[in-house]
Every structure is written in C-alpha cells, then in structure tokens.
Amino acid sequence: EAGVTQFPSHSVIEKGQTVTLRCDPISGHDNLYWYRRVMGKEIKFLLHFVKESKQDESGMPNNRFLAERTGGTYSTLKVQPAELEDSGVYFCASSLVGALWDEQYFGPGTRLTVT
C-alpha cells in the first residue's frame, strides 16, 4: 500500500512568488491534514479536510494560504504571495477515521524556503 506522498520535496522561491504544494493521501482515507514546522518551533496544525470539505481551518495563518481538496482525493496548499516567515517544512497526513485515538500517517514533507 502506498503511503502519503508529497510534492515537491523541496521548493525555493523568492518573496512575493506563488508556490503550490501537493499531497496525495493513502487511498481510502477521508481525513487529510496539513501541518507546518517552522525552524526551531513545534509542528503546528493548519487545517483538516474530511473528504472535500474543510472540517477545521483554524490553524491557517492568514489569507495568503489556500487549501483545496477537489473530489476528496489529493489536496493542494497554495501560498500567494509567499513571505519570508512562510519558510519551513509542510507536512501532510491522512487518517481513516479522524477520531482522537486514530493514527495519522504522515508524508515526508515539503521543505519550503522563501528568500
């Protein structure tokens, strides 16, 4: 069974540019999460999809971030325009049930560097 995949693995962009990150969850997992780890800080929750619907987007830092999950399969996270403080590692995770005891399966992350 394929795990959670993320693309690209690394992106370097200039301030003001746009970047789109992609996440493919494990097949059959309705729950999809985005997290971010800024250098030296904790991994922070960004948002949670159940199928194609946003269940919780309370962690999205501002309106420069837009997440979509059309058709309830893969998800994209767009940052437009990117700022220096957006640099970090963006993780995607998926789970089957979404309950508090449920294991979340993480992708390898996308390392975003904004210069």
Added chain:
Amino acid sequence: GNSVTQMEGPVTLSEEAFLTINCTYTATGYPSLFWYVQYPGEGLQLLLKATKADDKGSNKGFEATYRKETTSFHLEKGSVQVSDSAVYFCALNYGGSQGNLIFGKGTKLSVKP
C-alpha cells in the same frame, strides 16, 4: 490551552544505554497521547500511543505510560541502538475538532556505536 512540553535535545547516548525522553502535557478532557518518530530523510511515523490513563503503549522496545496524575507520557527504552537515531515527537489529540495533533518541539537522539 492544550500544549505539550518535551525535553530539549539533542540527546547523545552510547549504544545499549538507557533512554528517557520526558514529555508532559496540558489538556482539557481526556486526550490521546502519541509518540511519533522521524528518521533522517523520512516522514513522521507513529511509534506508540495510549488512549486512556494508565495505558502503556509499546513498540520496538520503546514504552510510554499515560500518567494522568502527573500529566506525563515519558518515552523509555532499555537499550538503544544506532538505528534509533532520529527525532522523537510527543503529541496529544484532545479531540477538539476530531483529529488535530498538538506536538512538542521534538527531541533529536543520536546513538553512537
């Protein structure tokens, strides 16, 4: 609010040494507790979990017990190996919106032969 505090690293041990990584939490209600591990170049993977007080999670020789009275979930292993070198994250899920994990900062472990 809900939070996780784990010991700062890095931690460097010799092979076969005893490992403890401390983790304490603050949470409303009855959260589930997790330890995730990130090996070099890989994503996070679940190491073990406990879903209620006094539960012990265990996997690959690692153990952690959910202590409600001390709000702790310390990770232990009796004899570490070089292959255990990784970053370890303590996390909780209080079910605030059915699945959001709250993480500690991570502890980098290096095991020397």
